[in-house]
Every structure is written in structure tokens, then in C-alpha cells.
Amino acid sequence: MPYLMVQIPKTSAPPPPAQRSVPTSADVARLAGVSRATVSYVLNNTSAVRISEPTRRRVHQAAEELGYVPHAAARSLRAGHSRMVLMPAPDVPVGPLYSRFFNELQWALSRLEYTVVQYGGLGLRGDEAARAWAELRPVAVLAPGGGLGPRGVSVLKRSGARAVVTLGPERIEGAHALLMDHQEVGRSVGAHLLARGYRRVGVLVPEDPGLEIFSRPRLEGVRQALAGTAATVTEVPLAYDEKAAADLAGRWRSLGLDAVFAYNDEFAMLLMRALQDEGIGVPDETAVVGADDLMLGRLLRPRLTTVHIELPSGRELAELVDRAVREPAAEPEAHELLGAEVVHRESS
């Protein structure tokens, strides 16, 4: 941000207080009695040039003594590129499923010598955010859909990103797409309920707006699966809150539903408890289905029917990113990578 650059030099002019200035490769060179070039050769193990063993030692020792650490910005400025893969930090607390997936991906990218960085620019929307990311000149950007549009992708590519990969429901022009179609989750639940003879299906929709990107498609998927049948779909908003659940359970019978898709396992647990406290039998009076196949679903009584969501391994994704970086001209790939399968247990 421009005004930021104006603010700083005034207020915090840096007269090194109790802090010696940061050692540079020139300092190392001086202490070792060699040139900066030699320092660079030694510290980077440049194979094109041979440096004598005594010199190497002197350089290493000098670097050690000064606590020299190379300056990444200077290096990538000089090199004209970096190995940074940027992903925006999630702005909502994210479940164990997604969290594990991200970790695996991060690990796999590290193995391929990329530096993974999660950028926490929480105020920024869409193209604003893309601009902020572009300032860091990442070699690749991995962004959840929703925020990023074709303009954002274009900004990133023009600023040197060799690969832009979106995770989300739809393809974005110019970007590789990892399609995660949560409608598929809803569809599988719809089909399951239909097959088991349920006809008046409720779908819980969390009131937290941050979850809409998941909840809307899941709802829509149920609608699709039941379209053209005798079954009806009722949207039921619910906050993740004991009181709200109890209220809902109190007027549950008036809704006249024989089954409900509870968005995910945690909401399912919340609702199921409230229904049971109200004396409503699960699954006899109302079937309950969750999603995400968390441990807790197996621990409930009745055991929770849920949707197992299969994500690809982090390694595969890391390889996609790597391929895209190496072949930036290639046509963007689109991968459908969300497998949804109902795990039938006792609650439906």
C-alpha cells in the first residue's frame, strides 16, 4: 500500500539502537579477506568454479562468526524468480479434513523444493488480494475459488506467476482448476435417501456466511438428486449453537420431515442430540445424515450415516503444481477431485 511507505520512514527512521546492522555477504568477504563473488561461490557450492579448500574454510568460518544469513529478497531479485508457492491463509476455522489435506500438500511441495507461504491478507477481496499476492512474485499461486476471478488470474500471470491453481467449484479462465464439486456430496445423499424411501427431506444450512461456499452446493446437490421425483426439499437454516438446535427441535414435528441432511457430521451431532432430547426417534421418526466421515460420527448412537469425502493425495497435487510451473504454456488442466460416497450406518 502506498501510504504505508510514506508512514514508515518518518516514524521509525532506523538509527540502529542496540542492534548491530545486519551482516551482508560483503561483510563476510571482508572478514575472510576475499571478494563477494568468492563468498557467493563458496556458500552456494557453485560447481562451475573451483575454490581452494583453505579459502572455503575461511569463508565458512567468517559467515558462521558473523551469523550471516542470505537475503532472500535480494537473491530472488537478482535471480528474477523465486520458488515461492503462495496460498491465502483460510479466513475461517477450517475442519480437520481440509486441514489435513493442506498439510499434506504443503509437505509434498516442500519435498519438491518449493517454499510454501500462506498469506494472511484478511481484509482483501478478490482482485485486491490478487494484487497483494502478486507483489510477492510467487512462482505459483494456489487459491480457493470464490475470491479469485479471471482478472485476478491475469494480474498474477502478468506479474510472473507461472502457475495459478484454483480449488473450488468452477473453472476460472486461465487457471488450472482442482474442481471440488460439493454438489456431488448433496447428490449422493439425495440418492441415498431416495433409495431408502424418504420423501420429505430437510437440508440444514449453517448460518455462518463463511460456510456458504460449501453449504450452498451441498443443498443444490440434494435438490438435483430429488428433482423430478415425488420427494420435496426443505431448506432449514441453523446456527452452530445448542440453543438454536433446541429451538429447531421444538418445532421439528411441524416441519413434517422424515429425513434431514445436516450439512456435516458436527451439525448432525448437534441436531441429533437436540432431536433425541425432544423425544424424536432417529432414524425412525427422522433420519439424519452427516458428511465428512469424521470419527465422531462413528461414536454417536445411533451411528451416523455420513458421506466419505475422498481428496487426492497432496503428492499428486504438488506434482500438478510442479508440472504447471515447468510448462507454463501448457493448456490449463482441470481435475475433478472430490469423490463422495455415502457410508451407511444406523441413522438413516
Add this chain to the structure above:
Amino acid sequence: MPYLMVQIPKTSAPPPPAQRSVPTSADVARLAGVSRATVSYVLNNTSAVRISEPTRRRVHQAAEELGYVPHAAARSLRAGHSRMVLMPAPDVPVGPLYSRFFNELQWALSRLEYTVVQYGGLGLRGDEAARAWAELRPVAVLAPGGGLGPRGVSVLKRSGARAVVTLGPERIEGAHALLMDHQEVGRSVGAHLLARGYRRVGVLVPEDPGLEIFSRPRLEGVRQALAGTAATVTEVPLAYDEKAAADLAGRWRSLGLDAVFAYNDEFAMLLMRALQDEGIGVPDETAVVGADDLMLGRLLRPRLTTVHIELPSGRELAELVDRAVREPAAEPEAHELLGAEVVHRESS
């Protein structure tokens, strides 16, 4: 690329090929027919210099047309400092409590105009990691304890970090400390169980080694609370796994415990279900206490006694970081910031 510089000035007609090289402020200057300095003045709203309105417009338009985005590395290289706050990305899937805390902190730091970056260097340990972080020349580093030692702190400070803040059980020389003493969690549980007359206390310890930094102190806390009393403490390892829990429940009675602290609410749920399936009454035969005060504890029957953990607001922490950055010479502060309080429900 140089040859581009040669091409343009002659024709000055920009027929944009597929993938041009990244536009710089020099390109903007050329297109707008001004100097690079002027571009910088305009784009940064430098108040010290007056630029005519027509010139401003030309510059802005040229920047827009080229899709110019400033190069953060070059900027901070020149400026000699950045506003980047670095924190290592967590290497284990982390619970909702910690996750919410981090999000809040991130948001608060953004409000103070810091750029928050989570660095995902998963292979690195201790001082290795500190070196990698130092390469990015962050103005502040916020790191969970465990990994970082005094040497790491020193590396970071020598490389220009004006504040190093650790989150963890102990103070590290030279760094500000946000002390999160999980022993306190164990102590409060120990005191609670003792007061309610339990004498043979088991403590569940997750087998996942990533959780040791939390589980060890919690166990130790229980030991402390029960030291010098007639009560005994038994360490009970358990994997987060249905089968393991069932096995444990199968030999539960042979352990001769009348109460168990289950590490956290999720393990408590796992164990409680296994005990109940085995016909072991909770709390009559064995009391169960969790920790973290998650929603799910309220939904269990019997309702789960747990430990509510109070973390400070992200805003306060952000302000501590900001203060530390502005006054790097100041004595490192240490804040005790984990409040633990037992929430008594029905399972104990």
C-alpha cells in the same frame, strides 16, 4: 528482459504478445512519457512532491494498462525493512481453539498494517528453521515454543527481526514469551478430581507424537496437583482410533481407576463411548474429564466435564507484537496467558 527494452521505444506501439515479461516501473514511466521517479511519486502518493494532475492521470493509466504491480522484494530491499510478521505454519492438524486464536491474531495484525505470512518449512528443525525464516527478513517472528532455542532467536535478531515472540511453556532467552502453561490444565483437573473424592486417577496420553508438547505438560500438571496426597496417577497411552479405545475399555477394569483425564474433549468422547459400550458406568464406575470445552462435550450424555481454556484476544497479542517492533531495545516481556478453569458437568 533486455531485448524488450530495445523493442519498445522505437515503435512504442504495444502489440501485447502472449506472455510478455513482467512490467516494471520503468515500463510504466516509458509508456507515460515520464521518469521512473515520477512514477514512484505518483503511485506512492508521496506528499513531499507535487505532481500535476494530468501527469498523475497519465501515470495511473499507464500502470493500469500494463497491469503493473510493484515488486515487494525490490521495495523492501531498498527500504531496508519490511512489515512482514512470520509465523511457522502448524505441522499438525490443529484444533478449533488454536485455529480460532491464530485467525484472530492474524486479523488484528493485518489491522496494524502488518503482512502476516505462515511459513511452511516442514522438514526443518530448530535452528535450521530459524535460518530459513531469517532469509525472509521478517520484522517480527511469532513461533510456537519447542522448536526455537536461544541460538535460533539470536539468528533471527541478528538478521534484523525487531521482535521475536514465542508461544509455549517456557521463556527463551532474548525473546518475548507468551507463556501457555498446559500444566495448569492438568492441575485444575487434578484438584477437581481430588475435591470430588476420586483417588485412582488415569491420564490419557495420545500416542501421536505431535501432541506431546501438550499432553506431557497436562499429565505433569495432574501429577503436581495430586503429589503428596493419597491419590495415584496412572499414565494411559491411547491412539485416536476406535479399535484402540475398545481394546482399552476391554481391560479397563483391570486398571482399577475411578477417574480419568482424557487429554481433551475428543479423546474423552472416544473413551467414553468405548467405556459405555463395555457397560462401564460414567461417572459412577469411572469419571471422565475432557479439556478444551468444545461444543461436543455439551452434546454427550452424560454431559462432559471439561476444562475451559481462556486465551487472550488476538488484538492484545497484536499490540504486544507492535509494541515490541517499535521498541526493540525494550526488555522482553513474558505474559502468562492461559487461563484454565474446570467446567463441571455430569461426567465427574
Add this chain to the structure above:
DNA sequence: TTGAAAGCGTTACCAA
């Protein structure tokens, strides 16, 4: 009001 030039820390080319 604008422009020329220096310099931030690196690395790579070309000489010595």
C-alpha cells in the same frame, strides 16, 4: 514539476 543517479544485497559473466 521533473529527471538523473546512487544504492539496497545478490549472483553471473568476463578478466586476470
Add this chain to the structure above:
DNA sequence: TTGGTAACGCTTTCAA
């Protein structure tokens, strides 16, 4: 085997 030097993109004096 080593050293000088230019260049990466940007901001900021100092001059015009």
C-alpha cells in the same frame, strides 16, 4: 582459482 563489475526493481536524495 579468484576478483571486478553489472544488473535485478525500486525509492529517494540532489539538481535542473
